[in-house]
Amino acid sequence: MKLWIAKQRYLADFTLASLARRKTKNLGLLLVFSLLVFVLASVMLFTSALRHEATQVLASSPEVILQRMVAGRHDLIPPGYIERIGRIRGVQKTAGRLWGYYYDPVVKANYTFLGLTEDAPASGRIKVGNGLARYRGVQAGNVLSFRSYSGKLFSFTVDAVLPADSELISADLVLLAEADFRAFFDYPAAHWTDITLSVANPQEVRTVAQKLANALPDSRPILRDEVLRTYQSIFDWREGIVLALLSAAILAFAILAWDKASGLSAEEKREIGILKAIGWETGDVIRMKLWEGLLISLTAFLAGYIAAYVHVFHFSAALFEPVLKGWAVLYPRFTLAPVIDGLQIATLFFFTVLPYAVAVLVPIWRASVTDPDAVMRA
């Protein structure tokens, strides 16, 4: 055992010396490889964290949202609907929601206005999302004016700016009292944008949805799971778009890394011949070169992954922000909660480190099984 350890130490020493001797090639390889891992890991970490965030946010949202449809388009909920829903067995709580979009020509962006019936700001006061506050340069206590679709000018005092933690979904949000909402949009009294429902038993959500569809045939129930699935799809789609856009670059990097790894220089072949001639076994040579490949690929993997982690969780994925983040015109600025998925790391490892190890090993094996007498003729 002691002998084996001593032998491995010598191999490791020689491997490190070999790496140092071919500094330029190995540093180049390390850089390209790290960059490849960085790009892939950044996209994976970011979308995974976004999915996680969306799941967390939606966890507290209502199980079912009911919208009325007219000619296939979303229409207002007329009076009486809430009462009819309340009588359906299994529905625990119902509430009408008021929301709408407002285009702000000042920043050329759409805001989402939400009229609250509970915990609402006082009349004439609003709470705004962090993105909106940033773009309009307002803070608590400032006055914001909006010209409504009817042409009337409304001024609101900013009560508070919503916490930055929720910016992923509240960047463009304006919260105001029900009466202010109705006045601003000339919204008909007792009408709602949609209805939210709480279902006591999560197993019964689909049954309740079915009952709703039967009782109110002009309405469509939207389940929380479906919303979640939509978000997941959006992030999947965005991730796919980014990967598709980057695929050419990723492929180029991969080919370059493969080429560098799999090509043995004349000098390396000569060295293998010398080592074999002076008494190294084929296994020793392969082990040494495998150490070399693993050292490069593992270092690159770690460097790339750590850089991606810092990029995503400390710099809010600045490089992919425009494509991956948010679904409003106002890009949210927020720090994601770090989420690391073991399976994801394993997948990335499997598709980066292993191909590299194979790329290194094949030519080494081919060179090291040749007769050592070739070195005599060099």
Next chain:
Amino acid sequence: MIELTDIHKAFNEGQPNEYWALRGIDLNIAAGQVTALSGPSGSGKTTLLTLLGCLSRPTRGRVRLKAQDVSGLPERFLTDIRRQTFGFVFQQFNLIRGLSALDNVMLPAYPLGLPHRELRDKAEAQLAALDLGHRRDARVEWLSGGEQQRVAIARALINSPEVVIADEPTANLDTALSKQFMTILERLLDEGRTVLLTSHDPLVVESAVVATVVRLRDGKLVEAQMLFQPAIIALLLASLLSAWRCLPPQPLSPRN
């Protein structure tokens, strides 16, 4: 010590560019002396040396090392024999560039897993014995040709081999350095080692240190080959004819 029987060695066998480098070599290498393989370029010296040093296997024939047949052994066993029995000094020295002289000397012993201190001391002693102690930390590409050769010799001796094999050891050296090499050769002989070398340098081949010179031409031993040379046969026939002519005429028996 090493016995070759009917050795043939082909390159690219069975292909259009097939080439037979050795054709029927029978040879005995005695232990404890210097044997030189000599001959023109392409005569098969280096090929024979690689077979003697277990760097390659013959296409046909037997190689016996200390009465053990090694010609059919797998590469793994050959490597083991090579490491324990032979030390190599190559024509181009074949040192690993970028490593120090000391590291190069230690390399053949790495697979043995000796304690580092012991190996280092041994390597330093070898370098010191060859007057290279002061250059041990220098990278080999910074050394002169003579120094590089001495590093290669130190490397060949690190595993204390019984046989030292040197391919054209003086080919890249001037006369002074060649003479220095011959001195080292004497020292190796005094240590009881067997030395096998290829050379066509008269300084080496005609040296008193070299006990046996094996001459090769076209993959065959010259001495054996000469017996069948047409010129020799013609010379023999001519001698016989002139001897017969010189005999006194015998009287013919009367035929009746």
